[in-house]
Amino acid sequence: MSKLSTQEIVNLSKEYTFFSWSVQGQVNPIPVEKAEGIYFWDTDGKRYIDFSSQLMNTNIGHQHPKVVKAIQDQAAKLCFVHPGNTTDVRAKLGKRLAEVTPGNLKKTFFALGGAEANENAIKIARFYTGRHKILAQYRSYHGATHGSIALTGDYRRLAVEPTMPGGVHFLNPHCYRCPFGQKKESCKRECILHLEEVIQYEGPDKIAAIIMEGVVGSNGIIVPPDDYWPRVREICDKYGILLISDEVMSGWGRTGEWFAVDNWNVVPDIITTAKGITSGYAPLGAVIVSDKIAEFFEDKYLYAGLTYNGHALSCAAALATIDVYEEDNLIENAKKLGNYLGECLEDIKSRHPSVGDVRCIGLFSTIELVADRDTKEIMPTSIMAEVGKVLRQNGLFTFIMANNMGSMVFVVPPLCITKEQLDEGLAIVEKALEVADKQVK
Numbered sequence: 119m120s121k122l123s124t125q126e127i128v129n130l131s132k133e134y135t136f137f138s139w140s141v142q143g144q145v146n147p148i149p150v151e152k153a154e155g156i157y158f159w160d161t162d163g164k165r166y167i168d169f170s171s172q173l174m175n176t177n178i179g180h181q182h183p184k185v186v187k188a189i190q191d192q193a194a195k196l197c198f199v200h201p202g203n204t205t206d207v208r209a210k211l212g213k214r215l216a217e218v219t220p221g222n223l224k225k226t227f228f229a230l231g232g233a234e235a236n237e238n239a240i241k242i243a244r245f246y247t248g249r250h251k252i253l254a255q256y257r258s259y260h261g262a263t264h265g266s267i268a269l270t271g272d273y274r275r276l277a278v279e280p281t282m283p284g285g286v287h288f289l290n291p292h293c294y295r296c297p298f299g300q301k302k303e304s305c306k307r308e309c310i311l312h313l314e315e316v317i318q319y320e321g322p323d324k325i326a327a328i329i330m331e332g333v334v335g336s337n338g339i340i341v342p343p344d345d346y347w348p349r350v351r352e353i354c355d356k357y358g359i360l361l362i363s364d365e366v367m368s369g370w371g372r373t374g375e376w377f378a379v380d381n382w383n384v385v386p387d388i389i390t391t392a393k394g395i396t397s398g399y400a401p402l403g404a405v406i407v408s409d410k411i412a413e414f415f416e417d418k419y420l421y422a423g424l425t426y427n428g429h430a431l432s433c434a435a436a437l438a439t440i441d442v443y444e445e446d447n448l449i450e451n452a453k454k455l456g457n458y459l460g461e462c463l464e465d466i467k468s469r470h471p472s473v474g475d476v477r478c479i480g481l482f483s484t485i486e487l488v489a490d491r492d493t494k495e496i497m498p499t500s501i502m503a504e505v506g507k508v509l510r511q512n513g514l515f516t517f518i519m520a521n522n523m524g525s526m527v528f529v530v531p532p533l534c535i536t537k538e539q540l541d542e543g544l545a546i547v548e549k550a551l552e553v554a555d556k557q558v559k
């Protein structure tokens with residue numbers, strides 16, 4: 119087949135394929151030709167710094183030769199078997215996941231992505247507890263399918279309601295925009311009291327699980343206070359409620375630990391994950407459950423299944439990816455450079471009046487833009503579009519949030535980034551912030 123021109127790629131993609139979360143006539147995709155490490159290039163040879171690891175998933179960076187080779191070798195040997203059969207890579211990956219996840223998390227149900235992982239976690243929690251409600255935070259995203267979107271608290275749920283019954287939402291611990299009107303000095307962890315009150319109203323014996331993102335991702339990198347996760351763990355134990363950590367975005371070294379909950383030494387009953395598990399090289403999701411939950415299904419039917427459960431190519435990609443995290447010291451790098459990034463962001467905040475808040479844990483960070491620092495008025499979406507234009511013109515690709523919950527520029531680069539590369543990207547971000555600074559009242 120002959121090679122398409124840049125314009126043909128864009129035009130045919132727009133004419134014949136749907137793009138997610140967008141008005142179709144307004145999409146403006148970059149036609150990507152190749153990628154390496156923290157960079158990718160479009161079909162005209164323009165280079166971009168990838169400051170969002172694509173969709174916060176290419177954690178090891180692009181085209182790592184070890185993972186590419188693992189997929190090639192597996193494809194040459196065996197691409198697929200019936201999900202009721204098994205393979206060398208499935209066996210090894212199951213064991214590796216038990217090793218890298220905390221505490222007694224042991225047995226994995228494989229899916230193809232984050233939404234499917236959460237769908238199956240809902241089923242498992244309901245079967246195990248015999249209860250049906252699942253509590254989740256308002257500022258959260260758990261996936262776009264029927265059950266996962268019911269748990270999602272943000273605007274993406276509203277458009278597709280009614281969703282799965284039984285999803286109940288509660289307010290986040292969000293220190294910059296505290297929903298309880300508190301300041302750091304006066305905070306009495308009203309967020310915890312609120313959660314317990316919601317549990318009482320909903321009936322503790324009706325609640326199967328509480329699901330939370332390890333650190334809230336696409337709703338604005340909301341890092342909870344240090345005692346939050348441990349206290350939710352205590353509440354769950356008190357009422358026999360399962361605790362699910364959605365580590366789809368916050369897992370795999372992103373926060374400077376294997377999983378975000380490791381920052382607070384909390385062991386959830388279930389971890390759901392995807393994205394960084396293969397770093398995006400092949401689709402894979404996983405529901406990793408405690409030994410107790412695993413034991414429960416020894417003599418009970420697991421009503422869950424997918425044709426591609428334990429797909430050999432994805433398992434091979436995941437095994438090689440986990441090796442890369444270890445061999446290239448990527449989790450240590452995320453922690454070390456995360457500290458540096460945190461300092462840089464504070465410095466940026468001190469020099470740009472449009473920056474209301476910066477939040478950072480590991481290489482998981484955001485710059486929240488406001489039109490007025492005192493009132494915290496959200497920077498208008500039209501200005502965020504201008505900010506985005508400057509970033510793109512200057513060869514930086516990242517995730518921008520602009521809605522009635524906040525306006526933000528995310529800094530979530532691959533974990534293999536160097537200090538020099540981080541500086542190079544942040545310099546472009548600062549150039550874009552000048553556009554926003556002009557709008558400040």
Ligand SMILES: Cc1ncc(COP(=O)(O)O)c(C=O)c1O
Pocket residue numbers: 230231232233234236259260261262331335336364365366367368392393
């Ligand atoms: C925390 C979280 N959970 C679940 C999902 C859904 O994952 P997927 O898009 O692979 O279905 C996402 C996607 O961004 C996510 O960030």
